[in-house]
Amino acid sequence: MGAMIKGVMLTPLSIVPVPEGDVLHAIRADSPGFRDFGEAYFSTVGHGRVKAWKRHRRMTLNIVVPVGEILFAIHDDREGSVSRGQTQSVILSRDNYRRLTVAPGLWMGFQGLEEGLNLLLNVADLMHDPAEADRLAPEAIAFDWETT
Amino acid sequence: MGAMIKGVMLTPLSIVPVPEGDVLHAIRADSPGFRDFGEAYFSTVGHGRVKAWKRHRRMTLNIVVPVGEILFAIHDDREGSVSRGQTQSVILSRDNYRRLTVAPGLWMGFQGLEEGLNLLLNVADLMHDPAEADRLAPEAIAFDWETT
Numbered sequence: 001m002g003a004m005i006k007g008v009m010l011t012p013l014s015i016v017p018v019p020e021g022d023v024l025h026a027i028r029a030d031s032p033g034f035r036d037f038g039e040a041y042f043s044t045v046g047h048g049r050v051k052a053w054k055r056h057r058r059m060t061l062n063i064v065v066p067v068g069e070i071l072f073a074i075h076d077d078r079e080g081s082v083s084r085g086q087t088q089s090v091i092l093s094r095d096n097y098r099r100l101t102v103a104p105g106l107w108m109g110f111q112g113l114e115e116g117l118n119l120l121l122n123v124a125d126l127m128h129d130p131a132e133a134d135r136l137a138p139e140a141i142a143f144d145w146e147t148t
Numbered sequence: 149m150g151a152m153i154k155g156v157m158l159t160p161l162s163i164v165p166v167p168e169g170d171v172l173h174a175i176r177a178d179s180p181g182f183r184d185f186g187e188a189y190f191s192t193v194g195h196g197r198v199k200a201w202k203r204h205r206r207m208t209l210n211i212v213v214p215v216g217e218i219l220f221a222i223h224d225d226r227e228g229s230v231s232r233g234q235t236q237s238v239i240l241s242r243d244n245y246r247r248l249t250v251a252p253g254l255w256m257g258f259q260g261l262e263e264g265l266n267l268l269l270n271v272a273d274l275m276h277d278p279a280e281a282d283r284l285a286p287e288a289i290a291f292d293w294e295t296t
Contacts, residue, residue: 021193027235028187028275037185039176040271041212044169051168066190066267067215068282112169121269123188127176 005083007103009033010090013064015097024097026064027123033101035060038126044119045070045112045142048148052109053136057089059126061102068118069093072100073143075107088144092120109138152232153224158238161212162196165244172245175271179212181249183208186274193218193260196296200257201284207274209250216266220248221291224257235291240268246260255265257286259293263293 011032016023027034031089038059045051052073063072091113092100102108112118126132138145157179164171175182186207192201200221211220223235239261240248248258260266272278286293 018199020197020199021191024190024192024194026188026190026269029185030275037177040174040188040269042172042174042269044172046169067265110219115267117215118169121188121190123173126179 004075005086005088005106006081007106008074008088009101011099011101013097014092022083024066024094027062027099033060033062033099036125039128040121040123040126040135042119042121044117045110047112047115047118047144049146050109050111050138051090052138053107053141055102055107055134056104057132057134058104059107059124059132060104061100062123063092063102065092066094066119066120066121068116069111069113069147070118070120071111073109074102075141076144077107078105087141107136107145108143113146153222153234154229155254156222156236157249159247159249161245163242172214174182174269175247176207176268181208181210181247184273186272187269187276188269190267190269193258195260195263195266196294197281198225198257198259198286198293199287201255202257203255203281203282203291204252205282206252207272207280208252209256210246210271211240211248211250212269214242214267214269216263216264217271218268219259219261219267220296221257222250223289225255226253235289255284256288257291261294
């Protein structure tokens with residue numbers, strides 16, 4: 001894990017065993033970190049592939065990984081933040097089943113760690129709006145992505 | 149497909165191709181069929197296994213299948229409904245990528261069709277409440293589930 005960035009939260013989630021097929025919780029209107037409902041979408045990421053970096057100016061992310069294994073890196077360069085300059089990483093999967101909440105203003109990137117499908121669900125408080133997001137190339141922020 | 153039941157809606161969804169991993173739309177606050185946000189959860193169903201029947205008294209379901217292939221059956225026994233007595237079926241998968249909206253009061257069941265993972269996301273307008281759902285055994289409503 002390393003650093004803990006202000007505005008990043010990890011919440012344990014339940015997997016309910018059912019003989020015909022398990023049920024996996026994701027997020028409720030009364031969940032910690034839930035702000036509002038704007039849009040739910042899936043993002044996939046290939047084995048070893050990196051999607052980085054993106055910063056949302058207004059959107060809060062609530063991310064769950066029901067399939068595969070995904071490495072997330074979050075970097076804080078917010079002026080005046082107590083965790084400014086820090087980078088935090090976390091791996092989510094069904095075996096480490098938690099929800100990752102990321103506040104607006106933080107840089108995030110992620111990488112697929114499994115050879116099969118790596119799938120995340122983001123339940124965001126805003127609908128997609130390219131104007132509220134900034135992007136940087138993977139090399140722009142130093143981070144040791146997994147070599148595959 | 150067969151019958152079309154009043155209160156059942158299928159909405160085409162986009163898959164955005166991205167070299168590092170595609171993005172799959174699910175639902176937005178302005179989507180047809182969206183009512184409110186209560187809870188998002190995943191349900192899995194094994195190959196050939198059937199989860200049936202369940203009727204929500206108040207919950208509207210909005211279901212997407214990003215992984216595997218799932219056969220849904222919906223039965224209408226609502227008093228006074230124009231489609232009373234009808235049963236509608238639909239298969240959802242990434243190759244047939246649509247959102248299934250099911251109004252309250254309808255019986256629904258589903259079956260996993262792929263040997264690997266069959267995964268649905270439901271973005272429901274209510275939080276889980278066992279008191280608003282009724283259940284029947286699979287045999288209680290006639291339907292030709294796939295034999296595997």
